[in-house]
Amino acid sequence: MQHSEPFSFTIVITGAPYSSQAPQTALGFAKAALASGHRIDRIFLYGDGVHVASSLSSPPSDESHWPREWSQLLQAHNIPGIVCIASALRRGIVDEGEQKRYELSAHNIRPPFIIAGLGEWVESGLRSSRVIYFHGGSRA
Amino acid sequence: MSTLIIIDSAPYGDWSGREGLDMAFSLAAFDQSVTLLFIGAGVNWLRKGQSPEGISQKSVEKNLSAAPIFGVEALLADGRDCQTYGLTEDELIASVSQVELGPELLNQYKHTVFAG
Amino acid sequence: MASIRTLHILNKTPDHPRFNRCLASLGSEDALLLTEDGVLAAASDRFTGFAGPVYALRADLEARAVEVAGGTLSPVDFEGMVKLTTEAEQIISW
Numbered sequence: 001m002q003h004s005e006p007f008s009f010t011i012v013i014t015g016a017p018y019s020s021q022a023p024q025t026a027l028g029f030a031k032a033a034l035a036s037g038h039r040i041d042r043i044f045l046y047g048d049g050v051h052v053a054s055s056l057s058s059p060p061s062d063e064s065h066w067p068r069e070w071s072q073l074l075q076a077h078n079i080p081g082i083v084c085i086a087s088a089l090r091r092g093i094v095d096e097g098e099q100k101r102y103e104l105s106a107h108n109i110r111p112p113f114i115i116a117g118l119g120e121w122v123e124s125g126l127r128s129s130r131v132i133y134f135h136g137g138s139r140a
Numbered sequence: 141m142s143t144l145i146i147i148d149s150a151p152y153g154d155w156s157g158r159e160g161l162d163m164a165f166s167l168a169a170f171d172q173s174v175t176l177l178f179i180g181a182g183v184n185w186l187r188k189g190q191s192p193e194g195i196s197q198k199s200v201e202k203n204l205s206a207a208p209i210f211g212v213e214a215l216l217a218d219g220r221d222c223q224t225y226g227l228t229e230d231e232l233i234a235s236v237s238q239v240e241l242g243p244e245l246l247n248q249y250k251h252t253v254f255a256g
Numbered sequence: 257m258a259s260i261r262t263l264h265i266l267n268k269t270p271d272h273p274r275f276n277r278c279l280a281s282l283g284s285e286d287a288l289l290l291t292e293d294g295v296l297a298a299a300s301d302r303f304t305g306f307a308g309p310v311y312a313l314r315a316d317l318e319a320r321a322v323e324v325a326g327g328t329l330s331p332v333d334f335e336g337m338v339k340l341t342t343e344a345e346q347i348i349s350w
Contacts, residue, residue: 007342014156014256021292025267028315032334038342047159047256086162118166125143125172125251130341133349135256137267137293148274180273243283246262252348254274 008039010124013049015136017066018059023052026134027069034077041128042080043070044121045113048136050088053081055110071110081113082120142173142213144249150181151200152192157182160255161203168211175249176207179218179241183225186217186232201233208235216245260309261285263344267292270300278350282306289340290329291316298322298329313337 011030015022030040045052057067074081083093092108095115099107109115124131145164147157160176167174178185190201207215217227219238229238239245246252264286266278275297282288290297290312297303298312299322310329317324317331324331332340341347 009341014254021267025291025313028334029337032338036335036338038338047156087159118162119170121163122167122170122172125167130347131251132265132341132347133253135254135267135349138269138272148277179277241277242281243262243286246281246348247283250346252346254349 006038007033007129008041008127009033010041010044010121010128010131012044012046012121012124012131012133013052014047015134016048016051017057018051019048020136020138022049022134022136023066023070024064026132027066027073029132029134030073040077040079042082042120042124043074044124045081045083045087046121047084047087048091049134050083050091050093053083053088053093053110053113054108056108067110071112074112082116083109083113084121085115085117088115142175142249143167143251143253144175144177144246146177146179146252146254147182147185148178148180148254151185151190152195152197156254156256157185158200158203160253161200161207163253163255164207164212165210171211174212175214175216176212177216177218177239177241177245179221181221181225183217183221183227186215186222186236187225187227188231188233204233260287260340260344262346262348263287263289263340265289265291265347265349266294266297268350269293269296270302274350275302278348279303279306281348282308284308287311287340287344289313289332289337291337295320295322298324311336311340 013026017023094107095109096107147160149157164174215236216239218241268274287309295312295316311332314331
Protein backbone atom coordinates (compact mmCIF):
# COMPACT_ATOMS: atom_id res chain seq x y z
CA MET A 1 0.00 0.00 0.00
CA GLN A 2 1.19 3.49 -0.81
CA HIS A 3 1.01 6.14 1.85
CA SER A 4 1.59 9.78 1.23
CA GLU A 5 4.04 11.33 3.68
CA PRO A 6 2.32 12.81 6.76
CA PHE A 7 2.71 16.57 7.01
CA SER A 8 3.19 18.67 10.13
CA PHE A 9 1.07 21.80 10.45
CA THR A 10 1.20 24.95 12.50
CA ILE A 11 -2.13 26.75 12.59
CA VAL A 12 -2.07 30.49 13.21
CA ILE A 13 -5.36 32.17 14.15
CA THR A 14 -5.50 35.98 13.95
CA GLY A 15 -9.28 36.48 13.89
CA ALA A 16 -11.31 36.62 17.12
CA PRO A 17 -14.24 34.32 17.90
CA TYR A 18 -17.64 36.01 17.67
CA SER A 19 -16.24 38.77 15.48
CA SER A 20 -14.93 36.51 12.73
CA GLN A 21 -15.27 32.97 11.41
CA ALA A 22 -11.52 32.34 11.67
CA PRO A 23 -11.44 30.15 14.84
CA GLN A 24 -14.25 28.01 13.44
CA THR A 25 -12.69 27.49 9.99
CA ALA A 26 -9.34 26.76 11.66
CA LEU A 27 -11.02 24.15 13.89
CA GLY A 28 -12.59 22.41 10.88
CA PHE A 29 -9.21 22.41 9.16
CA ALA A 30 -7.41 21.07 12.25
CA LYS A 31 -9.86 18.20 12.74
CA ALA A 32 -9.61 17.25 9.05
CA ALA A 33 -5.79 17.38 9.16
CA LEU A 34 -5.73 15.01 12.13
CA ALA A 35 -8.33 12.73 10.51
CA SER A 36 -6.12 12.62 7.39
CA GLY A 37 -3.19 11.33 9.46
CA HIS A 38 -1.19 14.56 9.63
CA ARG A 39 0.40 16.05 12.74
CA ILE A 40 -0.33 19.47 14.23
CA ASP A 41 2.80 20.88 15.83
CA ARG A 42 1.09 23.80 17.51
CA ILE A 43 -1.69 26.35 17.42
CA PHE A 44 -0.45 29.93 17.59
CA LEU A 45 -2.88 32.70 18.52
CA TYR A 46 -1.87 36.16 17.30
CA GLY A 47 -3.54 39.57 17.23
CA ASP A 48 -7.29 39.34 17.85
CA GLY A 49 -6.96 35.55 17.71
CA VAL A 50 -5.80 35.57 21.35
CA HIS A 51 -9.45 35.84 22.45
CA VAL A 52 -9.79 32.13 21.60
CA ALA A 53 -7.78 31.53 24.80
CA SER A 54 -10.11 33.43 27.14
CA SER A 55 -11.54 31.28 29.93
CA LEU A 56 -14.22 33.92 30.48
CA SER A 57 -16.00 33.67 27.11
CA SER A 58 -19.60 32.79 27.86
CA PRO A 59 -21.68 32.60 24.70
CA PRO A 60 -25.40 31.77 24.97
CA SER A 61 -25.86 28.02 25.51
CA ASP A 62 -27.43 27.48 22.05
CA GLU A 63 -24.34 28.94 20.31
CA SER A 64 -21.05 27.19 19.59
CA HIS A 65 -18.42 27.71 22.27
CA TRP A 66 -15.27 28.12 20.13
CA PRO A 67 -12.78 28.66 22.99
CA ARG A 68 -14.02 25.51 24.73
CA GLU A 69 -14.03 23.47 21.53
CA TRP A 70 -10.49 24.54 20.78
CA SER A 71 -9.19 23.68 24.25
CA GLN A 72 -10.92 20.28 24.07
CA LEU A 73 -9.26 19.49 20.73
CA LEU A 74 -5.83 20.56 22.01
CA GLN A 75 -6.22 18.45 25.14
CA ALA A 76 -7.50 15.39 23.31
CA HIS A 77 -4.54 15.38 20.90
CA ASN A 78 -1.86 16.84 23.15
CA ILE A 79 -1.29 19.81 20.84
CA PRO A 80 0.49 22.85 22.30
CA GLY A 81 -1.64 26.01 22.21
CA ILE A 82 0.55 29.11 22.24
CA VAL A 83 -0.75 32.63 22.79
CA CYS A 84 1.49 35.51 21.68
CA ILE A 85 2.41 37.41 24.84
CA ALA A 86 2.42 40.89 23.28
CA SER A 87 -0.97 40.40 21.60
CA ALA A 88 -2.41 38.79 24.74
CA LEU A 89 -1.35 41.36 27.33
CA ARG A 90 -2.62 44.27 25.20
CA ARG A 91 -6.01 42.57 24.95
CA GLY A 92 -6.33 41.41 28.54
CA ILE A 93 -5.54 37.70 28.19
CA VAL A 94 -3.32 36.94 31.19
CA ASP A 95 -1.82 33.88 32.89
CA GLU A 96 -0.92 33.60 36.57
CA GLY A 97 2.69 34.64 36.01
CA GLU A 98 1.75 37.82 34.16
CA GLN A 99 -0.97 38.55 36.72
CA LYS A 100 1.70 38.60 39.45
CA ARG A 101 4.22 40.52 37.36
CA TYR A 102 1.78 43.31 36.51
CA GLU A 103 -0.16 43.06 39.83
CA LEU A 104 -3.45 42.46 38.01
CA SER A 105 -6.74 41.51 39.66
CA ALA A 106 -7.20 38.18 37.86
CA HIS A 107 -5.87 35.76 35.29
CA ASN A 108 -8.05 34.30 32.57
CA ILE A 109 -6.14 31.99 30.26
CA ARG A 110 -7.97 28.82 29.32
CA PRO A 111 -5.91 25.63 29.73
CA PRO A 112 -4.08 24.12 27.90
CA PHE A 113 -3.15 27.45 26.25
CA ILE A 114 0.10 28.98 27.42
CA ILE A 115 1.62 32.41 26.83
CA ALA A 116 4.90 32.68 24.92
CA GLY A 117 6.74 34.95 22.51
CA LEU A 118 6.85 35.26 18.74
CA GLY A 119 9.91 33.00 18.79
CA GLU A 120 7.46 30.07 18.89
CA TRP A 121 5.98 31.34 15.62
CA VAL A 122 9.43 31.77 14.04
CA GLU A 123 10.21 28.18 14.99
CA SER A 124 6.98 27.04 13.33
CA GLY A 125 8.19 28.40 10.01
CA LEU A 126 11.39 26.38 10.40
CA ARG A 127 9.97 23.13 11.77
CA SER A 128 6.44 22.60 10.41
CA SER A 129 5.99 21.51 6.83
CA ARG A 130 3.05 23.94 6.50
CA VAL A 131 2.01 27.08 8.41
CA ILE A 132 -1.62 27.98 7.69
CA TYR A 133 -3.10 31.35 8.68
CA PHE A 134 -6.74 31.98 9.54
CA HIS A 135 -7.48 35.70 9.45
CA GLY A 136 -10.56 37.71 10.31
CA GLY A 137 -12.90 38.42 7.44
CA SER A 138 -14.26 41.92 7.25
CA ARG A 139 -11.42 44.09 8.45
CA ALA A 140 -9.77 46.14 5.74
CA MET B 141 14.54 32.03 0.49
CA SER B 142 12.92 34.62 2.64
CA THR B 143 9.68 35.61 4.31
CA LEU B 144 7.62 38.49 2.95
CA ILE B 145 5.42 40.27 5.49
CA ILE B 146 2.68 42.35 3.83
CA ILE B 147 1.14 45.35 5.57
CA ASP B 148 -2.04 46.65 3.89
CA SER B 149 -3.65 48.62 6.68
CA ALA B 150 -3.07 52.31 7.32
CA PRO B 151 -0.99 53.31 10.35
CA TYR B 152 -2.52 54.66 13.60
CA GLY B 153 -6.18 53.79 12.87
CA ASP B 154 -5.50 50.05 12.83
CA TRP B 155 -3.17 47.91 14.92
CA SER B 156 -2.60 44.99 12.58
CA GLY B 157 0.25 46.74 10.77
CA ARG B 158 2.17 47.09 14.04
CA GLU B 159 1.68 43.40 14.63
CA GLY B 160 3.06 42.76 11.14
CA LEU B 161 6.11 44.83 12.01
CA ASP B 162 6.56 42.81 15.24
CA MET B 163 6.56 39.64 13.15
CA ALA B 164 9.22 41.05 10.83
CA PHE B 165 11.45 42.19 13.72
CA SER B 166 11.01 38.84 15.39
CA LEU B 167 12.14 36.92 12.30
CA ALA B 168 15.11 39.24 11.97
CA ALA B 169 15.98 38.74 15.66
CA PHE B 170 16.20 35.00 15.00
CA ASP B 171 18.44 35.62 11.95
CA GLN B 172 15.71 34.74 9.46
CA SER B 173 15.64 36.60 6.18
CA VAL B 174 12.62 38.96 6.03
CA THR B 175 11.30 41.71 3.77
CA LEU B 176 8.41 44.12 4.41
CA LEU B 177 5.96 45.00 1.63
CA PHE B 178 3.46 47.86 1.97
CA ILE B 179 0.39 47.79 -0.26
CA GLY B 180 -2.97 49.57 -0.38
CA ALA B 181 -3.50 52.01 2.49
CA GLY B 182 -0.43 50.43 4.08
CA VAL B 183 1.84 52.66 1.95
CA ASN B 184 0.94 55.53 4.30
CA TRP B 185 3.35 53.97 6.81
CA LEU B 186 6.13 55.24 4.56
CA ARG B 187 5.31 58.97 4.50
CA LYS B 188 8.06 61.21 5.89
CA GLY B 189 7.42 63.59 8.78
CA GLN B 190 4.81 61.79 10.93
CA SER B 191 4.15 63.41 14.34
CA PRO B 192 1.61 61.29 16.23
CA GLU B 193 2.18 62.99 19.62
CA GLY B 194 -1.29 64.55 19.39
CA ILE B 195 -2.97 61.15 19.21
CA SER B 196 -0.74 59.65 21.93
CA GLN B 197 0.75 56.93 19.78
CA LYS B 198 4.32 55.97 18.98
CA SER B 199 5.63 57.00 15.56
CA VAL B 200 5.56 54.09 13.12
CA GLU B 201 8.00 56.08 11.00
CA LYS B 202 10.49 55.85 13.88
CA ASN B 203 9.76 52.13 14.32
CA LEU B 204 10.35 51.58 10.62
CA SER B 205 13.60 53.54 10.57
CA ALA B 206 14.96 50.84 12.90
CA ALA B 207 14.06 48.07 10.44
CA PRO B 208 17.41 47.96 8.58
CA ILE B 209 19.30 48.06 11.91
CA PHE B 210 17.28 45.11 13.21
CA GLY B 211 18.09 43.16 10.04
CA VAL B 212 14.98 43.56 7.89
CA GLU B 213 16.40 43.08 4.41
CA ALA B 214 14.25 45.44 2.39
CA LEU B 215 11.30 47.82 2.57
CA LEU B 216 9.11 47.51 -0.51
CA ALA B 217 6.02 49.47 -1.56
CA ASP B 218 3.56 48.93 -4.36
CA GLY B 219 4.24 51.79 -6.78
CA ARG B 220 0.63 52.18 -7.93
CA ASP B 221 -0.54 52.50 -4.32
CA CYS B 222 2.10 55.15 -3.64
CA GLN B 223 0.67 57.04 -6.60
CA THR B 224 -2.91 56.61 -5.29
CA TYR B 225 -1.91 58.22 -1.99
CA GLY B 226 0.16 60.97 -3.62
CA LEU B 227 3.46 59.64 -2.35
CA THR B 228 6.30 60.74 -4.58
CA GLU B 229 9.79 59.34 -4.17
CA ASP B 230 11.03 62.26 -2.06
CA GLU B 231 8.03 62.02 0.27
CA LEU B 232 8.88 58.41 1.10
CA ILE B 233 11.17 57.53 3.99
CA ALA B 234 14.66 56.46 2.96
CA SER B 235 15.49 53.09 1.42
CA VAL B 236 12.04 52.15 0.11
CA SER B 237 11.98 50.34 -3.25
CA GLN B 238 8.86 50.55 -5.38
CA VAL B 239 7.62 47.25 -6.81
CA GLU B 240 4.45 45.77 -8.27
CA LEU B 241 2.45 43.20 -6.29
CA GLY B 242 1.91 40.12 -8.43
CA PRO B 243 2.93 36.50 -8.91
CA GLU B 244 6.48 37.40 -10.05
CA LEU B 245 7.12 39.23 -6.78
CA LEU B 246 5.47 36.62 -4.52
CA ASN B 247 7.35 33.75 -6.18
CA GLN B 248 10.60 35.21 -4.86
CA TYR B 249 9.62 34.38 -1.27
CA LYS B 250 9.19 31.09 0.55
CA HIS B 251 6.52 32.44 2.89
CA THR B 252 4.15 35.36 2.39
CA VAL B 253 2.29 36.47 5.51
CA PHE B 254 -0.33 39.02 6.54
CA ALA B 255 -0.41 39.73 10.30
CA GLY B 256 -4.21 39.73 10.38
CA MET C 257 4.38 15.87 -5.07
CA ALA C 258 3.53 19.51 -5.12
CA SER C 259 1.38 20.24 -8.14
CA ILE C 260 0.33 23.75 -7.13
CA ARG C 261 2.91 26.53 -6.97
CA THR C 262 0.92 28.69 -4.54
CA LEU C 263 -2.47 28.00 -2.98
CA HIS C 264 -4.24 31.31 -2.32
CA ILE C 265 -6.84 31.10 0.46
CA LEU C 266 -9.29 33.98 0.10
CA ASN C 267 -11.87 34.60 2.85
CA LYS C 268 -12.85 38.19 1.96
CA THR C 269 -15.93 39.47 0.11
CA PRO C 270 -15.45 40.88 -3.42
CA ASP C 271 -15.85 44.37 -1.84
CA HIS C 272 -12.79 43.94 0.37
CA PRO C 273 -9.57 45.59 -0.90
CA ARG C 274 -7.68 42.34 -0.42
CA PHE C 275 -9.99 40.51 -2.84
CA ASN C 276 -8.65 42.18 -5.99
CA ARG C 277 -5.07 42.08 -4.68
CA CYS C 278 -5.42 38.35 -4.35
CA LEU C 279 -6.83 37.93 -7.86
CA ALA C 280 -4.02 40.09 -9.29
CA SER C 281 -1.46 37.88 -7.56
CA LEU C 282 -2.56 34.57 -9.06
CA GLY C 283 0.16 32.95 -11.15
CA SER C 284 -0.35 30.44 -13.94
CA GLU C 285 0.57 27.44 -11.72
CA ASP C 286 -1.47 28.64 -8.74
CA ALA C 287 -4.82 27.60 -7.31
CA LEU C 288 -7.48 29.63 -5.51
CA LEU C 289 -9.51 28.39 -2.53
CA LEU C 290 -12.51 30.49 -1.47
CA THR C 291 -13.52 30.20 2.19
CA GLU C 292 -15.95 32.01 4.52
CA ASP C 293 -17.17 35.26 2.88
CA GLY C 294 -14.82 34.58 -0.02
CA VAL C 295 -17.36 32.12 -1.46
CA LEU C 296 -19.59 35.11 -2.25
CA ALA C 297 -17.27 35.58 -5.23
CA ALA C 298 -19.15 32.69 -6.84
CA ALA C 299 -22.29 34.84 -6.80
CA SER C 300 -20.50 37.99 -7.96
CA ASP C 301 -19.91 39.26 -11.47
CA ARG C 302 -16.57 40.66 -10.38
CA PHE C 303 -15.02 37.24 -10.36
CA THR C 304 -13.33 36.73 -13.72
CA GLY C 305 -9.98 36.35 -15.36
CA PHE C 306 -8.33 33.38 -13.63
CA ALA C 307 -7.99 30.26 -15.76
CA GLY C 308 -6.47 28.05 -13.04
CA PRO C 309 -8.29 25.77 -10.60
CA VAL C 310 -10.75 27.43 -8.20
CA TYR C 311 -12.12 25.66 -5.12
CA ALA C 312 -14.62 26.71 -2.47
CA LEU C 313 -15.44 25.30 0.97
CA ARG C 314 -18.74 23.49 0.54
CA ALA C 315 -20.07 24.32 4.04
CA ASP C 316 -19.50 28.03 3.41
CA LEU C 317 -21.30 27.88 0.05
CA GLU C 318 -24.23 26.04 1.61
CA ALA C 319 -24.43 28.34 4.62
CA ARG C 320 -24.80 31.33 2.29
CA ALA C 321 -27.04 29.59 -0.26
CA VAL C 322 -24.56 30.32 -3.03
CA GLU C 323 -25.20 28.18 -6.10
CA VAL C 324 -22.19 27.16 -8.15
CA ALA C 325 -22.62 27.57 -11.87
CA GLY C 326 -21.50 24.46 -13.74
CA GLY C 327 -17.75 24.00 -13.98
CA THR C 328 -16.70 27.41 -12.63
CA LEU C 329 -15.38 26.08 -9.35
CA SER C 330 -15.08 22.85 -7.38
CA PRO C 331 -16.66 22.60 -3.92
CA VAL C 332 -14.39 20.90 -1.34
CA ASP C 333 -14.82 19.83 2.28
CA PHE C 334 -12.17 20.36 4.98
CA GLU C 335 -10.41 17.10 4.03
CA GLY C 336 -10.16 18.50 0.49
CA MET C 337 -8.78 21.76 1.87
CA VAL C 338 -6.11 19.87 3.84
CA LYS C 339 -5.17 17.94 0.71
CA LEU C 340 -4.81 21.18 -1.28
CA THR C 341 -2.46 22.59 1.37
CA THR C 342 -0.26 19.49 1.08
CA GLU C 343 -0.18 19.73 -2.72
CA ALA C 344 0.92 23.37 -2.76
CA GLU C 345 4.52 24.51 -2.35
CA GLN C 346 3.37 27.72 -0.70
CA ILE C 347 0.13 28.88 0.90
CA ILE C 348 -0.96 32.51 1.22
CA SER C 349 -3.97 33.41 3.36
CA TRP C 350 -5.40 36.73 2.19
